[in-house]
Amino acid sequence: MKNSILLIFLIVLVSSCAKDSDLTTDQANFTRIYDNNKFDASNYPIDIKQTSDGGFLILGGRRLTDSNFSGAYLMKVDQLGMFVSELEVPSDKVTPIGPLLVVNDKYYFFTMTAIGLKTELHEVNADAAITKTIPVVGDGGGGYPAAAYNDNGRFLLLRYDNVRKETVVDVVNTAGVTSSFIGFSVGRSDAVEAPIIEHFLRTGKQFPFQVGKTSSGNYFFNGFYNYTFSLVFTDLVSDQPGVVQGQQDDGGFSYLMPISGNSFAAARFNFGDNYLLPLVTLNPSDISSSVDLGGNNLPELANNAPVRIISATVNGKDLSLYGSNTRSKQISLYGYEKTTGKFLGSRYLGFSNPYEITAMTATKDGGLAVCGTTYVAGRFPRICLFKISREELAKSFK
Amino acid sequence: MIACCLALTAQGQGKKRAANFNASKTKANANQFIEQQWWLGFKSGINWAQADPLKRYTILLPTNYSSSAVEKKYDAFQEIGIQTTVEISYYYKGFYFSTQPGYISSTFTYSNQLQWVNPTVSNEKLTQTYRQSQKVEYAEFPFIIKYDITGSKLRPYVQVGVFYSILLNAVKTVSVSSLDEAAGGTNTITSEPLIVGVKDLFSNYGGWMGGVGASYQLGNVRLVLDASYRQSLSNIVNPQNRFANDRLSGIGDAQDDLNLKNVVISAGVLFPLRYLSSNFKSNDR
Numbered sequence: 001m002k003n004s005i006l007l008i009f010l011i012v013l014v015s016s017c018a019k020d021s022d023l024t025t026d027q028a029n030f031t032r033i034y035d036n037n038k039f040d041a042s043n044y045p046i047d048i049k050q051t052s053d054g055g056f057l058i059l060g061g062r063r064l065t066d067s068n069f070s071g072a073y074l075m076k077v078d079q080l081g082m083f084v085s086e087l088e089v090p091s092d093k094v095t096p097i098g099p100l101l102v103v104n105d106k107y108y109f110f111t112m113t114a115i116g117l118k119t120e121l122h123e124v125n126a127d128a129a130i131t132k133t134i135p136v137v138g139d140g141g142g143g144y145p146a147a148a149y150n151d152n153g154r155f156l157l158l159r160y161d162n163v164r165k166e167t168v169v170d171v172v173n174t175a176g177v178t179s180s181f182i183g184f185s186v187g188r189s190d191a192v193e194a195p196i197i198e199h200f201l202r203t204g205k206q207f208p209f210q211v212g213k214t215s216s217g218n219y220f221f222n223g224f225y226n227y228t229f230s231l232v233f234t235d236l237v238s239d240q241p242g243v244v245q246g247q248q249d250d251g252g253f254s255y256l257m258p259i260s261g262n263s264f265a266a267a268r269f270n271f272g273d274n275y276l277l278p279l280v281t282l283n284p285s286d287i288s289s290s291v292d293l294g295g296n297n298l299p300e301l302a303n304n305a306p307v308r309i310i311s312a313t314v315n316g317k318d319l320s321l322y323g324s325n326t327r328s329k330q331i332s333l334y335g336y337e338k339t340t341g342k343f344l345g346s347r348y349l350g351f352s353n354p355y356e357i358t359a360m361t362a363t364k365d366g367g368l369a370v371c372g373t374t375y376v377a378g379r380f381p382r383i384c385l386f387k388i389s390r391e392e393l394a395k396s397f398k
Numbered sequence: 399m400i401a402c403c404l405a406l407t408a409q410g411q412g413k414k415r416a417a418n419f420n421a422s423k424t425k426a427n428a429n430q431f432i433e434q435q436w437w438l439g440f441k442s443g444i445n446w447a448q449a450d451p452l453k454r455y456t457i458l459l460p461t462n463y464s465s466s467a468v469e470k471k472y473d474a475f476q477e478i479g480i481q482t483t484v485e486i487s488y489y490y491k492g493f494y495f496s497t498q499p500g501y502i503s504s505t506f507t508y509s510n511q512l513q514w515v516n517p518t519v520s521n522e523k524l525t526q527t528y529r530q531s532q533k534v535e536y537a538e539f540p541f542i543i544k545y546d547i548t549g550s551k552l553r554p555y556v557q558v559g560v561f562y563s564i565l566l567n568a569v570k571t572v573s574v575s576s577l578d579e580a581a582g583g584t585n586t587i588t589s590e591p592l593i594v595g596v597k598d599l600f601s602n603y604g605g606w607m608g609g610v611g612a613s614y615q616l617g618n619v620r621l622v623l624d625a626s627y628r629q630s631l632s633n634i635v636n637p638q639n640r641f642a643n644d645r646l647s648g649i650g651d652a653q654d655d656l657n658l659k660n661v662v663i664s665a666g667v668l669f670p671l672r673y674l675s676s677n678f679k680s681n682d683r
Contacts, residue, residue: 021453021637021655029640031647033458039516039524039580041462075461083459330644351648352592376458376650377526377576380514392642 028367028389032081033374033382043073045358045383047098048371049107051126054079058371059100059109060383062088067114068201069094076128081385087128093120095200101150103174110145110157117143121176138178140170144200146209146223158211158221160196167223169211169236182236187227195249196224208306214258218284222253233284242285252290254307257320259338265320267307274301276334278320279341300326312362314393319344323370329354331372335397347396349386353378366390435489441622441666442482446475447504451654452633455640458650470508475661477505485668494544504660505533522580530651531571534600536563551615558608570596572649594645599653601636605629620668628660
């Protein structure tokens with residue numbers, strides 16, 4: 001009898017110790033919203049990178065009271081998504097652009113000066129502290145940075161030159177020196193320039209400016225060219241580029257991720273509609289129209305929704321993982337097999353308060369971090385971060 | 399109903415057995431009866447629950463104010479739950495070795511408050527109160543040792559035991575109320591509560607219990623009233639699914655690791671299963 005009683009007590013005790021939280025579980029999945037209790041605080045993320053300590057560095061923008069442009073903001077969170085530190089970059093640095101560019105464990109991003117409108121390059125450590133600010137010299141110092149790309153340690157800087165009325169691609173090194181550049185006319189018309197300036201002031205449509213390089217060595221940018229928001233291929237020398245035209249400022253590509261050769265995972269917008277093209281081949285030396293490319297029309301997406309695409313490995317498959325915003329104010333994720341474009345599944349993040357995507361990054365543990373903006377209490381824009389584990393991704397994208 | 403049927407069956411068997419007894423053994427059997435007995439019965443009652451955070455989790459992380467300002471505050475034993483059990487006890491020399499499998503439903507509550515202020519106009523602010531009511535339902539399998547303090551008709555007893563609870567269901571109700579003092583006046587906004595099934599958020603758990611009670615002999619049956627305190631020995635939350643529910647994450651709720659406590663009051667009736675006849679009363683003579 002005594003042994004039986006002891007056995008019962010032992011069984012209950014052992015069964016009670018099996019499911020405590022641990023660090024691995026806690027950092028596998030989480031949702032965080034970084035709140036500021038001031039009415040007028042308005043931060044929005046631009047890009048996120050996982051740091052070597054497992055935490056995350058977030059580059060953002062913030063509303064300024066003494067400038068029409070947005071200021072820069074940096075935040076460090078740990079591997080659990082817990083807030084560590086923030087930096088409100090002084091308001092003389094405006095219009096920060098992403099992505100965060102990583103060279104030798106240092107992080108870089110561009111802004112421009114509020115007075116003089118000159119481009120600057122900021123070097124940041126993994127703790128969200130600016131360690132160096134470098135004025136960009138040469139053509140790249142001309143202001144209005146719109147997008148950037150890390151080309152093996154040198155940076156491609158896409159910017160709008162408001163004097164020459166050109167979209168310019170500058171090649172800038174980590175010392176801020178411009179080694180080469182090429183400009184393409186946007187067209188000499190106030191009607192063309194107005195939406196560009198409104199983009200920088202954040203008073204109008206936010207255009208998906210992008211610059212990058214294909215695996216076959218072609219450079220490309222997504223920006224204004226010849227009166228139209230277009231995808232332009234360039235060798236950084238010739239002034240006769242290949243172009244995939246949009247529809248003035250009402251159509252064009254939302255995002256492109258080179259896959260191989262001239263193949264891309266892409267998304268495009270056209271008069272509010274959104275089309276996902278999980279595997280599309282583009283001609284880098286011809287002139288064509290994005291309207292002719294078709295694609296999967298997703299009526300659930302918000303008008304001219306921003307789209308992000310990253311490579312991820314889920315269930316042993318290479319995916320093109322799309323992130324966008326739905327009309328129901330959720331963040332939507334869509335997975336497509338990278339080499340075939342086959343649809344593998346979708347997932348939705350957020351509820352009740354509006355959620356909007358800004359950036360995604362695959363994490364070292366095989367999961368995914370999605371950074372965006374939510375409107376706390378339906379009104380205060382705040383940065384949010386979703387961490388999704390490898391196992392959860394495997395359930396969503398089979 | 400089941401308990402009554404079992405009791406009647408037991409009574410019939412007892413009568414058959416009693417008929418075979420010869421008179422010379424009566425006294426010895428009576429003594430044996432006093433020393434040991436099986437009891438079967440049922441109990442029902444109400445309980446109050448309180449959850450204590452073992453480890454706190456939050457979705458909303460302040461960047462310019464203290465995190466204690468948004469911390470959840472757990473209410474102590476506020477909402478009433480119900481429970482019903484079947485009791486099977488073996489009595490031996492004042493001790494009862496009892497199992498009381500049953501159903502228990504508990505509700506615990508907590509709340510937290512968020513506030514945003516206009517730094518330039520201090521009386522302009524928005525205050526939001528999130529009130530969460532969490533109902534959890536379990537099948538419980540306790541093993542309890544009871545001891546009769548006296549052997550009279552009214553028998554007070556003490557009891558101690560362990561239990562294992564298997565999760566049946568869990569539902570969370572979230573109510574959000576806002577006091578908006580930033581729209582040119584004072585406006586109280588109460589939204590319809592959000593009701594979410596959250597079975598995935600909880601798990602089975604084990605615990606211990608202790609309490610006091612009393613039984614009263616009424617004919618061959620005993621009426622029982624007892625009170626006990628129960629506490630989980632581990633986290634009742636499934637940490638794997640803490641952030642899995644987008645509806646809850648979306649409104650900023652992450653379940654803390656929790657220790658569940660209950661104060662339980664039950665009343666019921668017990669029937670003796672052995673030597674039940676007109677010659678042998680279940681109480682000691």
